[in-house]
Amino acid sequence: MHIGFMIAPWESLTPTKNSTILVIRECLKRGHKVSILYPENLTVRNNVAYGGLMRIEEMEKIPENIVQFHKKVTFKPVLTPLHSLDSLMIRKDPPIDPVIFNFLDSIKNECVIMNDVDGIRKANNKLFTSTFNDPSNSYLPITHVSKDKEFIRKAIKEMPGDKVILKPLVGSGGHGVIVLEKNAQSNISSILDFYISGTGNENYVIIQEYIEGAEQGDVRVLMLNGKFLGAYNRKPPEGDIRANIQIGGTAHKYKMTDSQMAVCRKIGPRLAADGLYFVGVDMIGDKILEVNVLNPGGISNINKLDKVKLHLNVVDFIEEKVNEKHEKRAELEFLLKRLNDLRSDDY
Structure with missing residues (x-):
């Protein structure tokens, strides 16, 4: 498989904290071809969408140490039709230029885009939660x-x-x-x-x-294909209300409550139906603050705290979706061939 990742500049990523690098390394370990794509390198040539991809060159041995892996990766620039990708994972912090989605529209039926282009359009900002039906504010503030x-x-x-x-x-x-x-x-x-x-x-x-207890931080919940994947507690730095890791928040082990899991089950089918396969949900108590669909982080922290390897689940899911698409395409091609054969027999 050829799997692409739309990301911020490679050198700007912090390997010990970045979820995407773990997923990329796992794809390479499984023998997949991997390329990264910067949004500014999208183009159209004769009505075909191309990307100035930076293809990761084959490594003699893939380092287990994530810092060494990040340092040793080398790239080969290749201008490539985007429809040649089997999957494209969008891992870019918001805001994202909506024109990017127009480039991807031409390949969304041929390539597994994660998250789905139309799903991101719906959920590209913090208005998305207003589409949930919760008039009594049972799980939305x-x-x-x-x-x-x-x-x-x-x-x-x-x-x-x-x-x-x-x-x-x-x-x-x-x-x-x-x-x-x-x-x-x-x-x-x-x-x-x-x-x-x-x-x-x-x-x-x-x-x-304002939700009571906010000063104690929030819970980042990761969901994959509408199902709970993992969670951890983010605590704010001294003198701050914000618990985001990027601004000094700290990560702590967390066990979800039954009522929090019930909220995840409530919104999960909707996320999956919209093609929002890999999502970060921020919660305080039983209330959802935000749904993050572009570049949710947390895999590295949950892996470390819970002694798990959530990036394996993500790559498993990508492979399943690509194989599913290939099988459907093969089935359609077979049916079209059979139809053409029947028409030929009639003549």
Whole structure:
């Protein structure tokens, strides 16, 4: 199989923390051809989508040490039609240019794209959870999204509790997430000015119910094909509410509660139906804060904490989806050939 990965620059990845490198190494160990693709290297030639792929050259021995593996990998640039890939795993932090999806539309029926292009379109930002049906807020916190400052002020006032969470609609890694004290009205006005129009554009912001216990961190849940894969607790650094590992959060072993597992079972079929096969769900208690569909991390931390190898499950799934697609294609080709043979017999 030829498996591609759309990622940030290889040299920018931290091998001890990056989930994608583990998956790539496992693909190579199984004898698959592996290439990486940077979004800026997409092109179209005579109506065919191409990628300036960086193909990983064959290694005499694949290092078990992930740092050594990352250091020793060498690449060969090859301009390649994207439909020649058996699978493409999108592992790029948001926001992602929607034009990229237009390049991939031409191959989505020929190549296993993970996550699915149309699924990512639906879930490319933090609005995705609003499509879940939870009117009683049993597993979703009270959440408002707007760029109307008056509406936001009113929403903050009506939110239960003394605090609210404010964050940009588009972003990752905990950037821009703050806790607002509801009684600090003068600060709220200036903060809204910055968040909504501080960059020269009118930007949407999220106002979300503050969940008690948030100061103790959250739970990153990984799901594969709509089923629970693994989880760990992310605790924030001293003096911060954000538990994201990229900004200093720490990883801790965690056992999911029965009610948390019930929430995962509730949303799992919907994720799988939308082609959102590898997903990170952030939870506090039984409430879902976000669903991360572009580049969810956590495999390295869960592997270390739980003594497992979740990257093997991910590669198993990729292989299964590719084989399934190949079998369906072969079956269709057989049926078309049989139909043509019958037509020939009629003549």
